Amino acid sequence: MIRALYSAGSGMSAQQMNIDTIAHNLANANTAGFKMRRTQFQDLLYQSVLQPGAAAGSQTVVPSGLQIGLGTRPSANSVVFSQGNFQQTDNPLDVVIQGKGFFQIRRPSGEIAYTRAGGFQMDRDGNVVTGNGDPLEPQITIPSTAQNISIAADGTVSYTVQGQTASQTAGQIQLATFTNPGGLNSIGNGLFLPTDASGDPTVGNPGGQDGWGSLQQGYLEASNVSIVEEFINMIVSQRAYEANTKVVKAADDMYQQVNNVTR
Numbered sequence: 061m062i063r064a065l066y067s068a069g070s071g072m073s074a075q076q077m078n079i080d081t082i083a084h085n086l087a088n089a090n091t092a093g094f095k096m097r098r099t100q101f102q103d104l105l106y107q108s109v110l111q112p113g114a115a116a117g118s119q120t121v122v123p124s125g126l127q128i129g130l131g132t133r134p135s136a137n138s139v140v141f142s143q144g145n146f147q148q149t150d151n152p153l154d155v156v157i158q159g160k161g162f163f164q165i166r167r168p169s170g171e172i173a174y175t176r177a178g179g180f181q182m183d184r185d186g187n188v189v190t191g192n193g194d195p196l197e198p199q200i201t202i203p204s205t206a207q208n209i210s211i212a213a214d215g216t217v218s219y220t221v222q223g224q225t226a227s228q229t230a231g232q233i234q235l236a237t238f239t240n241p242g243g244l245n246s247i248g249n250g251l252f253l254p255t256d257a258s259g260d261p262t263v264g265n266p267g268g269q270d271g272w273g274s275l276q277q278g279y280l281e282a283s284n285v286s287i288v289e290e291f292i293n294m295i296v297s298q299r300a301y302e303a304n305t306k307v308v309k310a311a312d313d314m315y316q317q318v319n320n321v322t323r
Contacts, residue, residue, distance in 0.1 A: 070131030093177025159273025161235030200231035
């Protein structure tokens with residue numbers, strides 16, 4: 061009965077973290093480039109009263125054994141990098157990645173972060189930057205006299221100036237891919253940093269033959285959170301939490317009855 065109390069308590073704690081993850085997903089349902097998370101669980105240690113395969117006699121072994129589980133715990137809340145829906149903005153500096161890849165962003169510390177959010181702007185010097193002012197890497201600068209900014213599917217950024225018909229190239233957007241994007245470290249603002257689990261980034265031009273996605277100008281990638289799916293997951297988690305509370309009450313009632321046996 062004491063084991064049941066602790067096992068049910070671990071289930072309640074695990075479902076509480078699951079609800080926290082669902083709440084985070086729902087809070088970012090309208091965040092451009094956001095990738096939802098899924099909580100994963102694993103069972104805890106087992107107390108082996110009778111080990112499976114133990115000798116039952118001189119010629120026989122125990123076929124199943126007797127093991128008592130001690131509950132569960134959250135093991136991970138991995139990022140799901142499925143493609144979000146595209147939202148048309150008609151902003152020439154809004155770019156979406158069709159397929160695999162991350163934009164490279166240089167942070168104030170000098171390190172490179174990675175994002176799927178392609179809502180870019182120009183700072184006072186004409187550099188293409190994020191909403192926080194961090195420049196795109198490699199840096200792309202567009203002069204103030206530029207007109208008709210164009211971003212091709214392969215990442216080439218070009219523009220025209222008044223009085224000239226020929227376009228000029230401002231730079232080349234490059235994308236990074238990872239062997240295990242689920243191992244990236246989320247640091248907020250839609251940014252990720254590489255870890256030993258994700259591996260080092262592989263950088264290349266969009267739309268190539270090596271797996272990088274192509275770019276589409278004038279669109280943003282919306283969050284990949286499904287509101288309906290998250291509400292279903294929330295109901296399932298809530299019911300699992302309620303079930304564990306009933307186990308706690310049942311185990312407590314049984315323990316109380318045992319304590320009252322001698323009275």
